[in-house]
Amino acid sequence: MQAVLAQELSKEFSGVRALDSLTLSLPEGSVFGFLGPNGAGKTTTVKLLTGLLAPTGGRCAVLGLDPREQAERVHALCGVMTESARLYPQLSGLENLEFFGELCGMTRAAARARGGELLRRLGLGEAGKRAAGEYSTGMAQRLSLARALLARPRVLFLDEPTSGLDPESAQAVNALIGEQAGQEGVTVFLCTHQLRYAEDLCGCYGILDHGALLAQGDLAGLAKAAGRGSFAAFRLAQGETLPGCEGAGGWWRRPLACPEEMPALVRGAVAAGCSVYEARIETPTLEDVYFSFIGREEGGALL
Ligand SMILES: Nc1ncnc2c1ncn2[C@@H]1O[C@H](COP(=O)(O)OP(=O)(O)OP(=O)(O)O)[C@@H](O)[C@H]1O
Ligand SMILES: [Mg+2]
Structure with a gap:
């Protein structure tokens, strides 16, 4: 069964x-x-x-369920973290989790134990005792992630989970998401502008612009679709040149069809009398690929 399925899914807001x-x-x-x-x-x-919204065209399913018609079952199986965390301001962070856990059918004790552990993992161990209304944006965001993970969801929808977080908190959040995906086998649907984090976490991607999916696949597939290849790169002693390569900033590069070409290129550089300080294969990053599809001139939002 597919965790997430969308078929010609469309949404129009008054035009x-x-x-x-x-x-x-x-x-x-x-x-x-x-x-x-x-x-x-x-x-x-x-x-x-x-x-949360009804489509104006097409259909979608999560774990084979229609999110509108079987909303309760979908919510029991999914964790959702959106930009606007809805929390009870007068309850403490931990009480919010206990309350939410009971709504999901957990016992108060189980919600307390799991909630406490998640708060600790997210650096909110002490803050968990304070009223959620006193939380900073980044704290509320982390509490919202703890809530999304509380009932051990099978599918996790995360909308910008690290935007606005300090680097340390972002790292804790990403580690937890990675753990959910890796050890727990949870399906993760991650919306993000933070391409470096996405590249660390995700196995496949979709690139959306103006409501249309421009490309989808793993990084290698997207790079191929974007026509972006790999390069062999050599850092040589100052003043040296490497025939067949283009030089910039002390590095000399040439296109590389496959990694197996690399050893012969290194031997060639040495045989040509070059002092090779470093040699590496450069593959396109997610950022390179993203800009190939979106185009820098549009000023796509990033990092
Ligand atoms: N409730 C709404 N009423 C009218 N238009 C809306 C509504 N919600 C979203 N839109 C419009 O739909 C489009 C897509 O918005 P959406 O919030 O899905 O973008 P996004 O990819 O999440 O952007 P961001 O990276 O800024 O979060 C935008 O043009 C937005 O103005
Ligand atoms: Mg958004």
């Missing part, structure tokens, strides 16, 4: 086509990075998949 015929299929255990500039339609997609 604005926020999502235009999205077709997507994610098997269980996928860690999917959903990327695209501001206004691309990422949050709209999450809202459609979690039943």
Whole structure:
């Protein structure tokens, strides 16, 4: 069964086509990075998949369930973290989790134990005793992630989980997400602008712009679709040159068809009398690929 399925899924808001015929299929255990500039339609997609919005066209399913018609069952199986965390300000962080856990059918003791552990992992061990209304934005965001993970969801929808977090908290959040995906086999649907984090966490990606999916696949597949290849790169002694390569900033590069070409190129550079200080294979990063599709001139939102 597919964890997430969308078939020509569309959403129009009074004339604005926020999502235009999205077709997507994610098997269980996928860690999917959903990327695209501001206004691309990422949050709209999450809202459609979690039943917060009704589609104006097409259909979608989460674990085989219709998010609108079987909302309760979908919510029992999914964790959702959106930009606007809805928390009870007068309750402490831990009490929020206990309350939410009971709503999900957990016992208070189980919710307390798991909630306490999640808060500790997210650096809110002490803050968990304070009223959530006193939390900073980043603290509320982490509490919202703890809430999404509380009932051990099978699918986790995360909308910008690290935007606005300090580097230490972002690292803790990413480690926890990675653990959910790796050890627990949870399907993760991650909307983010933070491409370096996405590259660490995700196995496949979708790139959305103006409501349309421009490309999807793993990094190697996207790089191929974008026509971006790998390079052999050599750092040589100052003043040296390497025939067949282009030089910039002390590095000399040439396109590389496959990694197996590399040893012969290194031997060639040495045989040509070059002092090779460093040699490496450069493969396109997610950022390179993203900009190939979105185009820098559009000023796509990043990092
Ligand atoms: N409730 C709404 N009413 C009208 N238009 C909306 C509504 N929600 C979203 N939109 C529009 O739909 C489009 C997609 O918005 P969405 O929030 O899905 O983008 P996003 O990819 O999540 O952007 P960001 O990176 O800024 O979070 C935008 O043009 C937005 O203005
Ligand atoms: Mg959004």
